Structures are given as structure tokens and as C-alpha cells.
Amino acid sequence: MAGKKFDMVIRGGLVIDPALGFGKEACVLIKDAKIAGIEKETAALRRTFKTMGDNQIIDATDKLVVPGLIDVHVHLREPGQEGAETIKSGCEAAAAGGFTSICCMPNTRPRIDSQETVKFVQDRAQNASARVYVAGAITKNIAGEELAEIGDLVKMGAIAITDDGNYVQNPEIMRRALQYASMFDIPVMQHAEDAFLCEGGVMNESAQSARLGMKGRPAAAEEIAVLRDLALCRITASRLHIQHITSRRGVAAIRWAKREGIKVTTEACPHHFVLTDDEIGKEFNTNLKVNPPIRTREDRDAVIEGLVDGTIDCIASDHAPHSSEDKDCEFDMAPSGMIGLETTLGLVKTFLIDKGYLGWADAIRKMTSNPARIFGLPGGTLAAGSPADITIIDPDKKWKVKAENFRSRSQNSPFLGWTLSAKVYRSILGGRVVYEK
Amino acid sequence: MTRLSSRHLLGLEGVPRADIVAMLDAAESFREVLDREIKKLPTLRGITVLNLFYEASTRTRISFELAEKRLSADSINFTKVTSSVTKGESLRDTVQNIEAMKIDMVVVRHASSGVPYYLTNCMDANIINAGDGTHEHPTQALLDMFTIRRKYGKLDGLRVVLVGDVMHSRVIRSNIWGLKTLGASVALCGPSTLIPYGVEQFGCDVYTNVDEALDGADVVNVMRIQLERQKAGLFPSQREYTNLFGINKERLKRLNRNYTIMHPGPMNRGVEIATDVADGGQSVILEQVTNGVAVRMAVLYLLSGRKEEE
Numbered sequence: 001m002a003g004k005k006f007d008m009v010i011r012g013g014l015v016i017d018p019a020l021g022f023g024k025e026a027c028v029l030i031k032d033a034k035i036a037g038i039e040k041e042t043a044a045l046r047r048t049f050k051t052m053g054d055n056q057i058i059d060a061t062d063k064l065v066v067p068g069l070i071d072v073h074v075h076l077r078e079p080g081q082e083g084a085e086t087i088k089s090g091c092e093a094a095a096a097g098g099f100t101s102i103c104c105m106p107n108t109r110p111r112i113d114s115q116e117t118v119k120f121v122q123d124r125a126q127n128a129s130a131r132v133y134v135a136g137a138i139t140k141n142i143a144g145e146e147l148a149e150i151g152d153l154v155k156m157g158a159i160a161i162t163d164d165g166n167y168v169q170n171p172e173i174m175r176r177a178l179q180y181a182s183m184f185d186i187p188v189m190q191h192a193e194d195a196f197l198c199e200g201g202v203m204n205e206s207a208q209s210a211r212l213g214m215k216g217r218p219a220a221a222e223e224i225a226v227l228r229d230l231a232l233c234r235i236t237a238s239r240l241h242i243q244h245i246t247s248r249r250g251v252a253a254i255r256w257a258k259r260e261g262i263k264v265t266t267e268a269c270p271h272h273f274v275l276t277d278d279e280i281g282k283e284f285n286t287n288l289k290v291n292p293p294i295r296t297r298e299d300r301d302a303v304i305e306g307l308v309d310g311t312i313d314c315i316a317s318d319h320a321p322h323s324s325e326d327k328d329c330e331f332d333m334a335p336s337g338m339i340g341l342e343t344t345l346g347l348v349k350t351f352l353i354d355k356g357y358l359g360w361a362d363a364i365r366k367m368t369s370n371p372a373r374i375f376g377l378p379g380g381t382l383a384a385g386s387p388a389d390i391t392i393i394d395p396d397k398k399w400k401v402k403a404e405n406f407r408s409r410s411q412n413s414p415f416l417g418w419t420l421s422a423k424v425y426r427s428i429l430g431g432r433v434v435y436e437k
Numbered sequence: 438m439t440r441l442s443s444r445h446l447l448g449l450e451g452v453p454r455a456d457i458v459a460m461l462d463a464a465e466s467f468r469e470v471l472d473r474e475i476k477k478l479p480t481l482r483g484i485t486v487l488n489l490f491y492e493a494s495t496r497t498r499i500s501f502e503l504a505e506k507r508l509s510a511d512s513i514n515f516t517k518v519t520s521s522v523t524k525g526e527s528l529r530d531t532v533q534n535i536e537a538m539k540i541d542m543v544v545v546r547h548a549s550s551g552v553p554y555y556l557t558n559c560m561d562a563n564i565i566n567a568g569d570g571t572h573e574h575p576t577q578a579l580l581d582m583f584t585i586r587r588k589y590g591k592l593d594g595l596r597v598v599l600v601g602d603v604m605h606s607r608v609i610r611s612n613i614w615g616l617k618t619l620g621a622s623v624a625l626c627g628p629s630t631l632i633p634y635g636v637e638q639f640g641c642d643v644y645t646n647v648d649e650a651l652d653g654a655d656v657v658n659v660m661r662i663q664l665e666r667q668k669a670g671l672f673p674s675q676r677e678y679t680n681l682f683g684i685n686k687e688r689l690k691r692l693n694r695n696y697t698i699m700h701p702g703p704m705n706r707g708v709e710i711a712t713d714v715a716d717g718g719q720s721v722i723l724e725q726v727t728n729g730v731a732v733r734m735a736v737l738y739l740l741s742g743r744k745e746e747e
Contacts, residue, residue: 207635211450213550213571213607216634283558284551328529330549332570 006031006056007431009049011041013060013392017067018365019372019381028065030388033430037384058433060392063425066364067381068100068389070371071341072189073164073243073267073316076102076132079120080109085321085409087121090341091128093319093408095435097341098424099367100389101131101379102319106142107165113137113148118156129427129434131389133377135160135189138177144168147177154184159375162189164243165291167225169195175232182238187265187374189241192225192250193217193292202332204277204293212281214332217293219247226250230257233264241374242266244318246292248302255311265374266306267314270340270347273303275414286327286334287414290320307366308357313374315366317344321410339408343401345393346420354421360395388431397423439463444743445564446736447553448573449614457579457618463735464583464728470507471731481510484741487540487562489532490516491547496702496726497567497577501544504733510741513540528552529559536560542741545569563740571605577701578611580732582619584725585656588697593620596693598650600626600682601660601709603643604633604671608660608701613639626650627682630671647682651691658699659684662709675708685711689719697721 008030015026015038022038027045029036039045049057071094077085085093087104094102104121106112112121118134125132136153140146142163150161161181168174168190181188198217203209205216226242230253233240245251245266257264275294279285288294306312320337327334348367352358372380379389401418403411427435439459442452449457470476486505490498498514505512515535532543542563545553550570557564568574586592597616599609603625616623617640625636626644636643644650651657662678672678689696698710698720706712715722 205634207638210604210633210635211610211638213569213573213605213610218634284554325527329527330547330555331551332549 006036006048006052008056008058009052010058010060010065010390010392011049013063013065015065015382016361016364017382018361019067019369020383022382023361028382028390030431033388035382035384035386035388038382058392058426060425064360064393064395066391066393067368068379068427068429069098069345069367069391070101070377070380071099071317071319071344071367072103072314072371072375073269074102074104074319074341075107075321075337076104076121077108077321078124079117083409084323084326087124087132088128089407089409090319091125091130091132093339093341093406094130095427095429096407096424097343098345098391098393098427099130099341100391100427100429100434101133101377103133103135103159103375105162105164106135106137111137111142113140113142115152115156118153118158122157129429131429133159133375135162135164137161138163138168138188139173142166144170144173147173147180150180151184154186158186159377160187160189160241162191162243164189164191167191167193167195171228171232174229175236178232178236178238178240182236185239187239187241189243190225190229191244192222192229192242194221194224197221197224202289203280204295206277206296208277208281217291219249219295219299222247222292223249223253226253230262230264234260234262238263240264244269244272244292244316245306245312246272246295246299246303248299251302251306251311255306255309258311265313266311267316268303268307268312269316269318270344270351271338271414273300273307274347274351276300279414284331285414286329286331287338287412289331289334289336290338291336304352304357307352313366313370315344315348315363317341321408322412323410324412327412337412339406339410339413342406342408343413343415343420345424346399346422347415349395349422350420388428390428391424392426392428394423394425394437396421399423439739441739444740445553445557446575446740447557447564447566449575449578449611449618450573452614452618454618457582457615460579460732460735460739461583461586463739464579464732467734468728468731471727476507477509478507479509480738481505481508481741484541485511485513485539486542486544486737487535488512488514489543489545490514491518492568493518494546494568497546500726500729501567501733503730504737507730508734508737510737528555532556532559536562542737563743565736565740568607570607572607573611574607575611576729576733576736577608578615579736580725580729581612581658581699581701582615583732584699584721584728585697587728588721589655592616595621595656596624596654597621597656597658598624598626598654599658599660600647600650600684601662602631602666603627603636604631605663605666606660612658613641624650624654628672628678631666648688648691651688653691653693654696655693656697656699657684657692658701659710660701661703661705679708683709683711684714686713689714699725701725
């Protein structure tokens with residue numbers, strides 16, 4: 001390839017691409033917004049560099065160079081709650097967190113349950129600092145009653161459907177959704193928590209909820225929801241993606257289902273493999289309020305075990321911005337959810353990699369090639385011809401989580417003040433640097 | 438004056454024994470004042486106390502108000518029953534506006550668990566929890582303990598049974614922590630649907646058979662059963678609750694000889710407690726109410742003037 005011109009070169013870094021099984025020091029070459037190749041730095045290649053401008057060469061010495069990270073569970077809040085987040089600010093937060101592709105949830109106002117709303121999001125995401133894929137609604141207005149026009153949504157580009165935030169409580173409707181979605185070969189994403197068992201619940205049902213006098217959301221609500229949907233997935237031979245798994249038996253159910261050949265995949269969120277519900281009583285911090293809730297140590301350890309043994313395919317943030325006005329109130333009146341795009345990588349490094357549960361390649365796989373495969377996305381790899389979406393990571397860089405440093409419009413993170421390891425050094429989207437530390 | 442380890446009273450969980458004893462001892466002196474002709478002391482002159490009641494209350498509010506007046510504090514009453522639907526001005530804004538008018542202490546009741554703690558982050562005043570959601574109601578438990586201690590001279594080694602809605606009762610939670618800290622053995626009794634998941638951590642004996650629970654006990658503290666729990670499907674009918682858990686004369690035979698009957702009120706006579714039991718010679722229900730004023734005087738007195746830097 002000597003003599004050929006590149007638009008950009010990333011040299012000196014440890015390149016990790018789980019999809020290619022690649023993991024050594026090399027140069028990543030970019031041309032025409034695509035990956036041109038991964039090559040060993042030879043004298044010939046160095047001669048090529050001499051013809052390039054300084055701003056075309058990124059020195060990644062001591063850094064990791066990985067495919068642009070993918071987060072399949074993000075709330076962008078636009079349209080409807082632009083005070084908490086916009087598509088633009090959410091994408092900036094994504095880039096700052098190393099995510100070059102995100103999938104946004106449809107529970108906006110109005111809901112993303114029509115071609116118009118899908119189109120609206122896509123238009124707004126033009127020129128944003130991350131690729132935005134849309135998950136459409138399963139049911140009209142996310143009301144759980146009638147199927148949305150799923151064919152229309154897919155035609156407009158929706159990559160999956162979900163009523164996230166709500167569980168599709170009626171099993172007949174869920175069955176039809178799975179069947180119908182299988183015509184388009186898209187996964188149905190489910191927020192698996194039985195609504196009746198969770199009615200009024202504000203935290204995990206546990207010793208802690210008993211102590212604090214808070215209405216609980218039992219782990220059994222997740223187990224029931226997961227097991228029901230696994231049965232429906234089996235009889236419909238469709239694709240089910242369980243969102244944010246949290247419970248020991250929920251993880252065990254999915255492990256069993258995979259062995260049975262049921263086409264199920266799942267994801268875990270950093271707060272569920274880092275935090276436990278012991279935290280809540282310390283300060284009644286509303287940033288710890290999230291659905292499904294942070295659970296017990298036993299559950300948290302089971303989520304980690306599921307990540308280690310491969311039961312859990314993806315790591316996703318469930319980035320859920322809420323304004324400080326909305327979160328600064330009585331615990332049971334606060335909205336649920338926490339932001340996560342800008343802390344996910346640091347939490348993965350600090351609590352999974354540094355603790356020896358996952359190696360870098362396994363962790364990166366759950367944020368690149370696995371979600372790309374499940375949701376049929378381009379990217380997630382540095383294979384030649386792929387979009388030049390690349391994340392460069394300073395792997396041992398310690399940093400403190402501070403509200404004022406978030407690119408997100410909201411600061412509702414329970415990790416404020418924590419020191420994390422691993423910081424994004426550059427995020428590159430289609431050959432363009434969209435985040436620079 | 439004995440110094441408490443905290444400048445707020447948010448609950449009894451984690452409160453050291455010495456603090457509880459200090460509050461009960463102080464209450465003892467104030468209790469004596471209540472029997473005097475002139476029941477007023479100058480102790481809190483110049484101190485302004487806000488009674489912030491976001492939930493309906495008669496007894497607790499009047500008891501606090503009286504305690505404040507007996508200590509010569511200036512009392513302000515704020516009553517507003519809110520629901521999460523009609524939120525209006527935020528709690529932080531409300532209390533910060535009121536505090537701007539120079540308030541020293543806040544007595545708060547709120548339907549949301551954790552609100553007293555939240556207020557400590559919103560304002561500088563000393564915060565006293567007068568009942569938060571289904572979490573704690575520390576002054577009620579203190580007055581219950583005070584009443585028991587007056588009768589037996591101690592709490593150590595006594596067997597206290599708390600009967601009722603263990604899941605939703607803030608009075609039970611505060612009683613558990615306080616009684617255990619002072620060495621009483623605590624039994625909980627109620628329908629299994631009203632015993633919370635995770636009850637084991639309280640370190641109490643848990644019964645669903647009231648006769649077994651009462652066996653060999655010294656004190657029975659009977660909790661109000663709320664009709665709305667039946668409507669929520671947590672037990673089938675009031676009638677069945679009374680049959681299974683109602684405290685009647687027959688059941689008292691299982692108690693130790695010098696037993697005591699308590700109820701934090703308001704009572705559903707004939708439901709959780711039979712009228713002849715409530716009005717019987719072993720009942721201290723009205724004494725609890727009188728003692729409540731003394732206990733609240735003690736709490737106000739011990740917390741007043743305590744600033745952040747101390």
C-alpha cells in the first residue's frame with residue numbers, strides 16, 4: 001500500500017478488534033471515511049506519512065485503538081424534553097464517552113411510533129457527533145394495547161422495536177409483536193419488569209426497602225417477565241433482546257434459554273454491575289433511582305458472572321437524562337433514570353477490567369461487534385471497508401467524574417465525585433475527529 | 438446539658454443508646470412540669486419552630502405545638518397535603534423561602550420516606566422527623582419507650598410485641614430500633630401480606646399467629662390498621678383481620694401478669710383492639726398521649742441551638 005495516500009493514520013497504538021481477533025500494535029489507515037486497513041508500521045509506510053499533514057496523523061502511543069463503541073440503549077429526550085437532553089447534546093455526550101453509534105429509545109414526547117417521528121430524529125441527527133439509530137415503539141403510544149405500524153417504522157430505518165420504560169404487559173400482544181417483527185428480522189427489545197408487581201415501587205424490594213420504608217420492585221417481577229418472554233420467543237421463533245438485566249435468576253433464565261437454542265440476547269448496564277441498593281439509604285440520592293432498580297450484592301455479582309461467561313452479550317448505558325429540577329425532590333416523587341454515556345467506559349475499566357473479570361477484548365466486544373451483530377449495524381469492527389468509526393482510549397488514565405464536565409445537558413449521575421480509570425482520548429466518526437480530550 | 442451526637446432527629450436507626458437515654462431522661466423532667474399548675478418554661482424563648490406538615494395529622498401536630506408553647510418557642514404551622522400529581526412549588530423552594538424568614542427548627546411530617554434527611558441538605562435548621570412515609574416516626578417510638586420505662590423502670594429484658602401493619606408502619610420501624618438499642622426483645626406480628634420482604638434484618642421474632650406472639654410478653658403495642666390496605670388487597674376484610682389479629686380480652690391471658698396495652702392512635706375500636714382492652718386497667722393509651730408532649734419537649738430542648746459546626 002506504500003505510496004497510496006490516506007486521509008488519516010492512527011499510529012503507535014495497541015489495536016484491539018474482537019471481530020477480527022486482532023490485538024497488537026499497528027497503524028489504522030483511513031481513507032474516504034472508511035477503514036483502509038490495519039498495517040504494521042514499516043519503513044515504507046512511514047515514508048507515506050511524510051507526505052501527510054500533522055493533523056492527519058494521530059499518535060496513539062500507549063493508547064488503545066478500538067472500533068467506535070456502540071451503545072444500544074440511550075434516551076435522547078428529543079422531541080419533548082429538550083431541557084434534559086437534545087439529540088445534539090446526547091450525541092456529544094456519546095462522543096465524549098467513546099460511543100460513535102447509539103440507539104435511541106422511543107419514549108419521547110411524542111413517542112417514536114410513526115414514520116414522522118423516526119424521520120424527525122434522523123434529520124436532527126444529521127451532522128451530530130454520533131450515528132443515531134432509532135428503536136421504534138412496539139405499540140402505539142407505548143400504551144401496550146395495539147401494535148404500532150412496525151413495517152412502516154422499519155422501512156424508515158428503525159433497527160428494533162421496544163416500549164422501553166414500560167413492559168408489554170399483555171402476553172398476547174407481546175406474542176404478536178415478536179411474530180410480526182420476525183418478518184423484518186429485527187429484534188424486539190423488552191424492558192422486563194412485570195408492571196403489577198412493580199406498581200408504586202421506587203427501589204429494589206429487599207432488606208433495604210424494608211428498612212427505608214420504600215415500596216419495592218421485586219426481582220421476581222423481572223424473572224417473571226423474562227421467563228414469559230422466553231416462552232413467547234421460543235414459540236414464535238423470533239428474536240428477543242432483554243434490556244438491562246439485573247437479577248440473579250433473570251440472568252440464569254437467559255443462560256438456560258441460550259442453551260435451549262432460544263434466540264435471546266441481553267445487555268447489562270454499568271450501574272447494575274457496580275452499585276447495590278445499600279447505597280440508597282445513605283443519602284436518599286435520587287440519582288440512584290432507576291428502573292429496573294439497582295439490586296442486592298448477590299444480583300450484582302450474578303450480572304458480572306453473566307458478563308464473564310457470555311450470557312450477557314452487550315454493555316449498554318441506559319443513558320436517561322433528567323434535569324436537576326426534576327431530580328431534586330422527594331425520593332419517591334423523582335423520575336427514574338441516570339445518565340451513563342460518559343461514565344460507561346470508565347466503569348467498565350474500573351469495575352470489570354481492573355478487577356480481573358473481563359479482558360479488554362471481551363469488554364470491547366460487548367460494546368462493538370456484539371451489538372453490531374445483534375442489531376445489524378455497520379461498524380463495530382476495524383475491518384477494511386468498514387466506516388471509519390474509531391475510539392482511542394487512554395487505558396490507565398485516572399479521572400474524576402464531575403458534573404461540570406458532562407457534555408450531556410443533565411448531570412443526574414450517581415457516580416459524581418468517583419475516580420475512574422480509562423478516559424477517551426479521541427472519538428472518530430467516519431474519519432472525522434468528533435471528540436478530542 | 439447532655440449533648441446528643443446529632444443536631445437532627447431523623448430516625449432512631451443508628452442512634453446511640455446514650456442519646457436515647459438522654460432524651461428519655463430529659464423527658465422525665467419535662468413530664469413533671471406538665472403536672473404543675475403553670476406548665477410553661479422559658480427554655481426556648483426566641484427560638485422559632487416551623488411545624489411543616491405535608492400529611493394530615495391531629496395528635497402529633499398538636500403534641501408538638503403544645504411542646505413548643507410549653508417551652509416558650511414561637512411556632513409556625515404549615516399544613517399542605519400534597520400528592521405526587523399536584524406538585525406545585527418544589528419542597529426545596531418552599532422550605533428555603535420559609536427559612537429565609539429565620540426559622541431555627543423544623544418539625545416535618547411528609548408522605549415520602551427520606552424527606553427529613555432531604556431537608557438537612559436544603560436548610561440549616563435542626564430537623565425533627567414527625568413521621569416520613571413508611572420509614573420512621575422517632576418521637577412516637579420515644580414516647581412509647583418513655584411510657585414503658587416509667588411503668589417498669591427499665592426496658593432491658595422486657596418483651597414487647599408490635600402488632601399490625603409491619604410493612605407500612607413507621608411507628609413499628611422506629612420502635613424496633615429504639616427498643617432493641619435499649620435492650621428490649623421485640624416481636625413483630627401481622628398478616629404475612631403486611632410483613633415486608635427482608636424483615637429478617639430487623640433482628641426480631643416474627644409471628645403471623647397473634648396468640649403465639651403474645652405468649653409471655655410484657656407489652657403489646659397495637660397499631661392502627663388502615664382500611665386502604667384492605668382495599669389494596671393486602672388482607673381480605675376487616676372482619677377477618679379482627680378475627681385473626683384483633684387484641685381482645687381472651688388473648689391477653691397469654692401475657693405476663695403485669696402486662697401493658699399500648700396504641701399510638703388513632704384507634705379503630707373493635708377492629709385492631711377491643712374497646713374493653715383499650716379502656717382496661719392495663720391500658721396506658723392516654724398516658725402515651727400525655728407523655729408525648731414531654732418527650733417532644735425533651736427533643737426540642739436537646740436539639741435547639743445546635744449548629745452545623747458543632
